[in-house]
Amino acid sequence: MNTSLESFETTQNHDEHWMRHAISLANNAQNQGEVPIGAIVVLHNKVIGEGWNQPITLNDPTAHAEIIALRQAAQTLRNYRLIHSTLYVTLEPCSMCAGAILYSRIYRLVYGARSSKNSSITSCIDTLGYKGTNHHVHIKYGILDKECSNILRKFFYKKRIKKY
Numbered sequence: 001m002n003t004s005l006e007s008f009e010t011t012q013n014h015d016e017h018w019m020r021h022a023i024s025l026a027n028n029a030q031n032q033g034e035v036p037i038g039a040i041v042v043l044h045n046k047v048i049g050e051g052w053n054q055p056i057t058l059n060d061p062t063a064h065a066e067i068i069a070l071r072q073a074a075q076t077l078r079n080y081r082l083i084h085s086t087l088y089v090t091l092e093p094c095s096m097c098a099g100a101i102l103y104s105r106i107y108r109l110v111y112g113a114r115s116s117k118n119s120s121i122t123s124c125i126d127t128l129g130y131k132g133t134n135h136h137v138h139i140k141y142g143i144l145d146k147e148c149s150n151i152l153r154k155f156f157y158k159k160r161i162k163k164y
Helices: 003-031 065-077 095-104 145-163
Strands: 038-043 046-052 086-091 108-113 138-141
Touching: 003 038, 003 046, 003 065, 003 086, 003 108, 003 145, 038 065, 046 065, 065 086, 065 095, 086 145, 108 145
Parallel strands: 086 108, 108 138
Antiparallel strands: 038 046, 038 086
């Protein structure tokens, strides 16, 4: 096996491992009646920050999984710049979270499911792809996308059924 393929498989396995952790955090959000999204920040193969959606619980419109994970990581490092870190999130980030990702200097973003409505990468404004920024994030998507999508799909299905 060549080195680049070994490196890819190692990265792929790590990405799936960390995404499973983010999915478990998404379940925390769901248990609180929040939209099930989870996020973790990893540096040197260690979790330095984690979070799940909590805007309803905390009465805070900025309490998205990514923001909570980034804040915790910054506190862990005692630095708002999270250079060389990877953010794993179960759903493609919104514009607010994309701005925080840029300002925190996250090196890599890995997300599971794509968002058809509020994303900052594929469906709305491509905040992270804008060439005029002074920081560029390496993006990988589709890691455990079916699992990430299914959690959201089931959550919203249950919400719709309760309305009727």
